[in-house]
Amino acid sequence: MDRQQEYVLRTIEERDLRFVRLWFTDVLGTLKSVAVAPAELEQAFAEGIGFDGSSIEGFTRVYEADMVAQPDASTFQVLPWRGGNAGTARMFADIRMPHGGPAQTDPRHVLKRALDKASEQGYTFFVHPEVEFYLFKEPYISGQAPTPVDQAGYFDHVARGDGHDFRRAAITMLEQMGISVEFSHHEGGPGQNEIDLRFADAMSMADNIMTFRTVVREVALQHGSFASFMPKPLAGQPGSGMHTHVSLFEGDTNAFYEPSAKYEISATGRRFAAGVLAHSREICAVTNQWVNSYKRLWGGEEAPSYVCWGHNNRSALLRVPMYSIGKGHSRRLEIRSIDSACNPYLTYALILSAGLKGIQEEYELPDEAEDDVWALTDGERRAMGIDPLPQSLGEALDIMENSEFVAEVLGEQVFDFFLRNKWQEWADYRSQVTSFELDRYLERL
């Protein structure tokens, strides 16, 4: 028992917590939770909690079902929305096999492996996501378009706005859970909000994003609405992305920073960017993992549909944001393809690994795209060597399936499961007859 674990046990006693939830994430990015009575926690620290992995998406097959959830005491937090005298706390858990060794299918382990690789090369990976989501009025009735809570737009201040109260409540609760919020505002779509989390190392951040989604949903419910991280809930309105700013540190030094270089981006930074761009088509099925994700990517507005980079170019997939002279610490790259409904562990593992591959193999960064790439013709884009991202989940899977790189980063088991599951989703989707088809064809054909 280490001190962190002792601290957890003491806190539970002192604050009279009745339940402790162990959180983990399945391969598709859904949060899973198992409750442990405080009395069993000591045992759980020592040996973990056994559970049947076969019922968790992507974890294991039926005949090797036993898995162990091992709580990570450093992630202990009291859940603020389960207040009252008998509170509840949560810890993230690592998933292990019964005879020791991490489960290869645990997304946390996939990210950890990627981070370990970075750390072998002397790097720490920091990320800073801007999470967008919509608030809709309760309830959602199948077949009817959801109703946003307001009709405001980008940065609008809404008088007596529910969104206002909501954001304040959500931020308070996030801060109570140790998640620092940098920034929040109303986004472009009606009922759409954005909350930016303060940068942290990728593992903490992936945990934070999982927590964030839960908190936002809880708070929305308390305010009589519901939150959705669906990438494109409303046709004709902006989708919900999760633009992520990334940076690599070597000890205390920002490895992307080079004061004399263009945009103050070092050679390492350029290679990292080149790596992310070069592999962006292969990893698209993970960064944008739902059928609906491609409606956002190809729905116009600011969506990054083409593989290119720019400075202050809001149509680029990868952006080198504005910088203030001399703030070397904050030099970073913004990746704009990721959407809010991704599995953050797998996504960050792939982004990091793509960047590291760029560094290691000294990829050349292509020329900067200075125009609005949406405004170019196909021919112009082709001449400039700008590839489109996949048009659909099916195409993304096709590309990913041939990627040794993605297989290596995700590990063969996750790779295999992910493809299988997503092909199934694609097949299910293809078999649908949509209202688009009925409206357009039924009477005419």
Place this chain on the structure above:
Amino acid sequence: MTSSPGTPLAALARAGFTDARRADTLLRDALKAMPAETDLESLIADVSNTADPDQAALGLVRVVEGNAEAASSLSKKGVERQRMLAILGASCALTDDVVKHPEHVDVVRTAGKPEPAAVVEAVQGLEDRPGADALRVAYRKELLRIATADLMAKDPLVAMPIAAHQLADLAGAAIEAALHLARVEVANSELAKVTVIGMGKCGGRELNYISDVDVIFLAAPVEGADEEAAMRAATSIASAVMRVCGQATAEGSLWPVDAALRPEGKRGPLVRSLDSHREYYTRWASTWEFQALLKARVIAGDEGLGQEWLDMVAPLVWEAGSREGFVEDVQGMRRRVEEHVPASQSDRQLKLGPGGLRDIEFSIQLLQLVHGRSDETLHSGTTLEALEALRDGGYVGRDDAAELDTAYRFLRVLEHRVQLYRMKRDHVMPSAECDLRRLGRSIGLRGEAEREVVERWRAQQREVRRLHERLFYRPLLQAVAKLSPDALRLSPDAAKTRLAALGFRDPNGAIRHLESLTSGVSRRATIQKTLLPVMLGWFADGADPDAGLLAFRRISDALGTSHWYLAMLRDEGTAAQRLARVLSNSRYAVDLLIKAPDAVALLGDPSGLVPLTPDAIRTRMTTAWQRQECTADAYTAIRNVRLRELIRIVLADLVGDLTDKNIRLALTRLTDSFIGAGLEIATRDIERKREAELDIDLIIIGMGRLGGREIGYSSDADVMYCFAPRSSDSKDVGTKASEVITVLRKGLGGSGPDPTLELDADLRPEGRSGPLVRSLESFTSYYSRWSAGWEAQALLRARVIAGDGGLATSFIDLIDPLRWPTDGISGSAVREMRKLKARMEAERLPRGADPRTHFKLGLGGLTDVEWVVQLMQLRHAARVSGMQTTGTLPTLWAGVEAGIISAEDANVLEAAWLLASRLRDVGVLWRGRAVDSVPSDYRDAEGIARALGRKPGHGVELAGEWRRTARQSRNVVERLFYGDPAPSPRGYPSRRS
């Protein structure tokens, strides 16, 4: 030699000068500078008594020339002059110092006690370069005192720890002085309290004459100071300390200060607060860091802060032994210690490699971590003190501890003397004769010192080489069996803790086995008592130490009294080691050896691990069965031969140098001979029953992997039986053939001494519904009904393995045109094969099996690769003679040669086929039964990875490795077998709509 300054050269040579003429000149020069009454004879005696008389003579001249005071004081004979000469003869670096600082002559001559505090005093009121110079001069002055006492000591082994202790204190004082200089230099330095923690040998008060000084910097703001500003100042102070000590000035440099042992190593901040350290050590630190902390000691700066820090880390250090993964971490660390030696110096290393200084220190620290949790007496940071405490607690045997103590001191003395000469960080025995001579003489040897010092060093090395046995394992034996009347013994609980730390998962069981193996006064128990400490180490290195020990007990019980067994274990060192490896890594080998314990003798036989030639096996089987009248006994006889040969192959696989390919070949040859001998016995049996010579010819055709000469441990023998009457008036020929085959199958099948070999005839015409035995005529008419061409696929691997030569030729003549059709096979036949294969993929996989992990029937597995090869063969073998063979890989590469398949694709397919074949085989070795897919169990995967020859700890990677190899193979199969890239989604036949 009287008052005349001239000295006969012969006398000088006899006195030990190597260059007498030069020495003569030098001594004359020295004498000239000295007062007239100086006694030359005693001077020569004193000079010649040093480690390097020539060097000392030269040094003497340099010291006394132009220094009348020194000349005068050194003219008098006695211990004071001897002290100076000892330094001059042992260290040219210190000679330079004395020449440069004449006042140091008196320091050496008077041999005062070292006063480390003087170093701190020397820098008071100074700064910058003058400060750094003063620090260096003062440091050397104290260093001279330490070296003088060390060199003058009667017994260098006794003096070693004292010198090492003083050197550590001196280094601490030098850091304190550097800290003072740094504070003067750094702005705002008053904001921060700074403590320097000594780590490594400095922390353990056992420093060398010259080495990196390992430290960790710790800081806190003084009361009321801004924390950030304070930490910034502290970081500047720490950098300044490192610079002050490390940089070269007019007075040279001290030594590099190394802060790499701090949290996060070189990537972490140079200075941390107490809280930051606590945070790191409770959350992130790994086992080796706790082991390093064992030596932590406050050496400079704020003591109160340092004490708080020590109070914080101490409990963590002693809890480290109960951390998860401790055993694996420790084993990994041990391997690194043993491995890390530059090859060029492996033979002359004092520090690195097995039995080197680091190995000793590491092993002692490991025992401290294992037992120190429950025993506070073991908490010393000093190697020799810790060893003493381990001895007093009974954790290490008394005699072993004494010998190790001596060995360690001796190696350290050598290291000290080597370093002292030039003040260079060096841990290698010199090779030049003059260097060795000086080294030998510096530890008091005379005569042929250069030879003797090497001999003594080698002797100590031999002692230390059995270090792990002495430290780790022998005390365990002490705990269960009275080896010596030593009253101090490892307690049963401590023995269990230690067994667990060494990797035994069931310490109670292990203790029971040890007790059983060593109880009693029999010759066997006596030999095993001496053997087991070594063997325990070998078991512990295996994948399953517990199983190894248990198997050893069972085999010893079976063989215990055999004279050859004990002699083999005792006398043939490698035999015992091989046995331990076999037993702790292979359940299959254990199962076989339990049935035939005396086959253990193969391990002691130089040619024991080379598979016999087919002829030799045949002869052994024939002589074995022909002695038996009864048919059942005859079969038992050949099955015993098979068991023994199988053991030979298994042993050669595990500890010999049989390659993967040759294992499959050896197994095939053994199976061929076995079935052949079986057929002879059956023929004799029927001839006796019928009281007539059989008038039929009978052959057995090997199919599948047997036909391809590529069977593994778990393969069935796929066969067909074919007969022909010898003459046209033979009668009842079908019945006779059936009778023979029935006897054969009964004889080879069922339980017996060897693992059962199933004869599987399902690949015969019409499969299970066809007759078991067919005449050549019947085969001919059956095959003539074929039309499509693809039916001959199974025949591609047909090979006659036993029976009459004439019939064999006829049979082969019959099938060759079928399996290698002149114009290949038609497009529709190819489509037919593809359809068949696609259906099989959906249907044949056993229930619950994962198509991604099944070696044989899974995607990209054995069947996939073989079908690609066989399709290629059906199409092209008629015109490519290299493809007219039954082996999978030879055919594949013949295809590459003929340009039918690219070498790149062939490599991918071969890799998958080889990995699948090997995994199946090592699966049997490890688990004792067939393993069809990558085991999900961690320990199984680990055991299989070890049997594959992987380094320990890599088992978990196996599943990923197979999945990757198979996925790549499947991609090639899709393209080559199905003709074009697969439509997506690919590879999920059951899901395709």
